[in-house]
Amino acid sequence: MNICLFSKDEIEKPLSIKDERGEHIIKILHKKEGDVFSAGIIGGMAGTALITKITADSIEYTFTPKSGGKPLHPLTMIIGFPRPIQLKRLLRDIAALGVCTIRLTGTELGEKSYLKSSLAEPSTAYKMLLDGTVQAAGTHIPALFMHQNLKECLEKMEEEQDKNCPPEQKPLLLALDNVCPEETLVSALKKYNSESAVTPADRNVIAAIGSERGWTDSERTLLEKHGFIRCGMGERIMRTETAATVSAAVISAECGWLQ
Structure with missing residues (x-):
């Protein structure tokens, strides 16, 4: 726990000793009265907290x-539902990398039961994203959306996209696919960055990653219809x-967000 996060309603109110954060402060960090620890408001400011009093209960x-918190990167990831045991690690690691939006979707080759897993419930998924944000000592938690299939996901995204944004600000659409990719992920990003007139902070990327068995031909056609470039990573x-974490790291590095 590299930062203790509080909601706006919790901040500066006594923290229970039995709370997970309270136990961490006392038992792991060994903090005492007069000590400070890293703290922040979920979705808001980051800073420090000065312990003024410790009682038997709180x-x-x-x-x-001290700051507005670490900003999330303008990277949206469309991810085919993985096995539930993988989902916990995936959401935690993607949040730690600073992805701004995650869209989990059912796919034609994906196991349909995964969408009904208890780990896919919004409250449980939020806890995983919160864990990743805390790991990164951030305060901003990625937005999470869930879709039944890729068609629904892409149509929803198009509805929400600003149709009037200038061409240089439109997102780079990348579909990760190791079956006949048009080019490598790195080459697509280098081309985008060399042609883009915006700063790294304003670059915008959407990356789609299939479930374990990958994309079907009909899903590839659908992605291409929506303007996605098929890219490979070897x-x-x-x-x-693994593909989600690696691609997020490569995209972040190539777009200059890790500097």
Whole structure:
């Protein structure tokens, strides 16, 4: 736990010793009265908290904001539902990398039961994203959407996209696919970055990754119809969670978000 996050309603109110954060502060960080720890408001400011009093039941503290928190990168990831056991790690790691939006979707070759897993419930998924945000010492949690299939996902995204944004601000659409990719992920990003007139902070990328068995031909056609470029990351076949993490890291590095 690299930062203790609080909701706006919780900040500066006594923190229960039995709370997971309270236990971490006392038992792991070994903080005492007069000590400080990293703290932040979910979706808001990051700073430090000064412990003013510790009782048998709670920790009292004052919060001093110091920054707006680490911004999320303008990267949206469409991900075919992975196995539930993988989903926990995937959401945590993607959140730690600073992805701004995650869209989990059913796919034609994906196992339909995965969408009904308890780990896919919004409250459980939010906890995984929160864990990743805390790991990164951030305050901003990625937005999460769930879709029954890829068609629904892409149509919903098009509805929400600003049709009037200038061409240079339209997102780069990338579909990760190790079956006959048009080019490599790195080459597509280098071309985009060399032709883009916007700063790294304003670059916008949407990356789609299939479930374990990959995309079907009809899904490839659908992605191409919506303007996605099929990209590869070499000949090795990765798990969905691995492909998502690796591609997010490569995109972030190539777009200059890790500097």
